[in-house]
Amino acid sequence: MAKDAGLGLETELTLALPGGGGGDPNGSMETKQKKRVFYEFSGEESTKVAIKNQVVGWPPVCSYRLKNSFSGEEGTKIYVKVSMDGAPFLRKIDLSTHEDYSGLLMALEKLFGCYGIGERDNSEYIPIYEDKDGDWMLVGDVPWQMFSGSCKRLRIMKRLDAKGIKLHAEDLLKGISMEA
């Protein structure tokens, strides 16, 4: 978001403050709105990723903490939509915060307040996902990393809707037993 060219700031991107602030009578908002885009350098490639609405050094978190206290690497959050049959609205979940299928399933169970998703014997629900090719796949067939890299969205499907498809108990989430 660049400000008006009339300010002559060709080499510098500036962003207006989110919310703008209020109650300033003196018009010195100009100074306060002087911002610079925050650049994040990732490793040797030095790719600059502008992070929206950020100012250099704000919030004042020390650089070590910036690099180390967030799950996964900065900018590689993998948010996917999750729909559950019968629920009136969808949710979103960040795949990068999990390292295996059991973590994901626990999170899904929490999200929708229902238990036993994909369990062997008592699975009223089956988790499926849409992959990069647009195909709907059963969760658990492939290794976790492969899954999290190709999953575009999740759906927690009622088993009844899968009639006609023979799913043996051992098929369901064999990926989980592989991980354990």
Next chain:
Amino acid sequence: MLNYFPEEVLEHVFDFLTSHRDRNAVSLVCKSWYAVERFSREKVFIGNCYTISPERLIARFPRVRSLTLKGKPHFADFNLVPHDWGGYVQPWIESMAKAGVNLEELRLKRMLVSDESLDLLANFFPNFKSLVLVSCDGFSTDGLAAIASNCRFLRELDLQENEIEDRRGQWLSCFPDSCTSLVSLNFACLKGEVNLLSLERLVARCRNLRSLRVNHAVPLDALQRILAQAPQLVDLGIGSFVHDPDSEIYNKIETGMQKCTSITSLSGFLDVTARCLPAVYTICRHLTSLNLSYAPGIYSDELVKLICHCNKLERLLVLDTIGDKGLGVVASTCKELQELRVFPSDLYGVGNAAVTEEGLVAISAGCRKLNSILYFCEQMTNAALIMVAKNCPNFIRFRLATFNPTAPDAVTMQPLDEGFGAIVKSCKGLKRLSVSGLLTDQVFLYMGRYAKQLEMLSIAFAGDSDKGMLYVLNGCKKLKKLEIRDSPFGNAALLADMGKYETMRSLWMSSCEVTLGACKTLAQKMPRLNVEVINESDQMEASVDDKHKVEKMYLYRTLVGPRKDAPDFVWTL
């Protein structure tokens, strides 16, 4: 007459003075006290490594055994200071080595440390016992290997939040079998692998080990074996806490934890499976310090469940995933709480819940012993701050940061002047303050009037005019460090009371209204100040206009004039 006390008696009395401030005061009484004090001083604290030279330090305190040095200005933490601005430890180590100083302890903060420095340290000081590095960089695991190999009496190796290059050199294996003296080992910030067997053996033979903080590469099963060898630990930093909670290893950890009845400080959980957390519940009831601020894998629910067991907690560091509700639980559980830090977990605006003023108010109502807070929040209100001020008049450190740096009162849309005003008025012992949010000159008027004990003040995106800065400079008599960014303070404020800066350690001003000309004037009139202008832009012409606004200025008092190691982009005027 005190003058006729024999020196030995004076020296013996001075032995009881542990704080460097007391010793500094004592040395000013008279010449003989100065002389006795300087020969007996063993611990020296230098808050700014450029205030004095190593040679002069050694000349005054020839018996120094412990040295604490701080380098870069505080705002370097937030990427506002170029990496190679300065703060090298090498000249200090070289001088001490040359002078034959019997150095036993070195504590550095925000300094540039090289492997060469560490090598010198390891080889020239036979009694070296303790190395503490905080927020330093420039060195690698090779330097650590030198320390491990050569410091025969090493008691403490404490690495906090440093950027350390991993050379995969098995530095931990360099501790010889004869090394049994370790009391404290903290390598949580290391990125690479460590030799687990070496670590286990090291822990097994260091029977006095009290503090151990490992990095993410130490898995749960290794931790279990380590704890079995060191049930005497007082401070534990867990690396990876990932495992199947239904496994044998998990059961062993649980029983192992039960034997560690001395642990009062817990941190880490750099990788964590939340369902494994119940294993630590047993040590929670003894904990006085808990740092989960590097554990984003622990969600709010599990966090709260854990904290419910920690009713002796005095110090808590968490991420804002704890939420206002979680803080409510802290307020009702942790009645002994003195220090709280709540860090942001989500800087990329993807919408994770943060904390608000409600959490802070709840804490202040429940934890009446609170004296130190660092709080990153979504929003704040004057009403909340006024309530906090009323509940907790004992704050020594109060630091607030709203995600939007100029956010007004979330309810009234007014500036937060009244709220912070209440804080400084109520907390008469306040020594450190960081303000945030929409603020006018009024808040600084309050600071000048009430914050009489204030020593360090951080200002960002605040104030309307020079008056704001002047209120602070005139009123805060004990001010030592002032750091200001992106605020409309200019030359009039900077030059009004130049003598004030000699009573302070340093002043930082960036993205303010101060011009080069004013900085030059100040530098000229005050020879005992170093006025540095940091100019990183490419347009570095020799004749930059005096009317040009200065991007970054850092000034500090010094006894040794301009430093000789300043890089090209730093002009000492």
